[in-house]
Amino acid sequence: MNRMTAARITSPADRPQLSLRERKKIKTREAIRTATYALIEEHGYDATTIDQIAERAEVSPSTVFRYFPTKEDIVLTDEYDPIIVEELRNRPADEPWPDTVRYVMREAARAGIEGDPRAARLRSHLMVQVPAVRSRMMESMSVTGRMFCTAIGERTGRDPDSLEVRVYAMSLIGGLMETTLYWGEHGNQQDFTALLDRTLDVLQHGLSARNP
Amino acid sequence: MNRMTAARITSPADRPQLSLRERKKIKTREAIRTATYALIEEHGYDATTIDQIAERAEVSPSTVFRYFPTKEDIVLTDEYDPIIVEELRNRPADEPWPDTVRYVMREAARAGIEGDPRAARLRSHLMVQVPAVRSRMMESMSVTGRMFCTAIGERTGRDPDSLEVRVYAMSLIGGLMETTLYWGEHGNQQDFTALLDRTLDVLQHGLSARNP
C-alpha cells in the first residue's frame, strides 16, 4: 500500500535520517494527538481535559501546550495547506482557474480523508458539535483563503489584496466550510468528493436550475 | 433627527410602557456595553477583564455573565438579524433574488453603522485584531446564513437544508465577512456600502474583467 502522492503523512519510523530529537518530537506530537482522539471518543470533547490528555500521552501538561497552542488545535492539525500549495504550483499555468480549484480541492480532501479516515470523521463531528472547534476551523480555513488569494494573484496578475480577490477566496472558503459541516451532519454517509463537486458547481454557476 | 426605519436601537427612556424591571434590564445591559467599549478603547481587548467591566458598570461579575455568555458577545451584539428578517419579508416576492440581497444587506449595514458609528468601527477593528472576536462574529454570521437559507427556500421553493442552498448562503456570508474585515483593515476609510456593492458584484459574476 505505497501511494505516490506528493505529500504524505510521515511517521517517525519512516525517516531515519532525522535526528533522534526530531523523531522524538514527532512521536510525542503523535502521542498527544492519539491520546486526545481516544479520550474524546470515550468521554466527549468538553469532558476531556488537558491534564487527562497529558497523563495518557505520558507527558506533562506543559508539554501539551508547547506542542499545541489551544485544545482545539490538537484535533485540528492542518497538514492540508502545504498540500494545497504544492498542488497549486504543479498545475499547468494555462489551466482554467475553476478546473485548478476543483482538482486541488479534490486532492486535498482525498489526502485528508484517506490519510486517516477515522480522524477525519471525528473532526467533522466535532466541527458540528463543538463551537470552539468549528471556530478554530474557520480561522484555519481563512488562512487557506489567503493562500488562494496569492495563487489567484500569480495566476491572473490581479492584486491579491484587492477586495475582489479576497471576497472571491473567502466565499470559496465559506462554501467549503459548509460542505464539511454538511458532510458531518449527515454522518459522513455521502462521498465527500461528490459533495465537493456539487459545491463547486454552485460557486461557479450560482443556484441554477437543476439542483434540488 | 427622527428616522423612520423599521427597527431602531431602543433606549430605556423611550419606552415608558415597559415595566420598571424591563427598563432596568435594558439599562444594565447598556451599562455593561458602554463600560466595555470604554475600557477596551483605554486598555485594549485582552487587558480588559470581566471584573473591570463589572466594576465600571457597577454590577457584579455574575451579572455580566448573566447578560452575556462570553466576553466577545459583549462587543458583538447582533441586532442585525431581526432587521434582516423583517426587510426580507418586506421585499416584493417577484423581485429578483440578487436585488433583494443587495437591498437587504445595504439596509442592514446602514442600520448597523449609522446606529452607532463609533461602536461599528471599534467592532471592525476588534474583528481584525482579536481572533476570538472574529471567530465569534463568524459564528454569529453563520446563523444569519441559516436565515438566508430559509428565505431562499421560501422564495424559490428549494429545500433550505439542501447542500446547494446552504453552500450558496455560506459563500455569501464568507464574502460579507471578508468585506467587513477589509473595511476594518483599511481604517474604515472607504464607504462600506460601496465595498458591499463590489462584493456582491463578485459573488454574482465571479472575478470578471473590470475589477483591479
Added chain:
DNA sequence: CATGAAATGACAGTAACTATCAAAAGCGCT
C-alpha cells in the same frame, strides 16, 4: 566525555467561565 543547546517538567498565577444559594428588588393584591 565535556560542554552547550534544546526540550521537558514542576510550579505558581491569571482570567474566563459555571454552579449554587441567600439577599434584595420589583410585582400584584388587598
Added chain:
DNA sequence: AGCGCTTTTGATAGTTACTGTCATTTCATG
C-alpha cells in the same frame, strides 16, 4: 402601606484553559 411571590442580583467557591519562569533532564557535538 403591607405582604406574599417571583425575578434578579451578588457573593462565594470551584473548574479549566492557558501563560511565564526556572531548574532539571536529554540530546548534539567536538
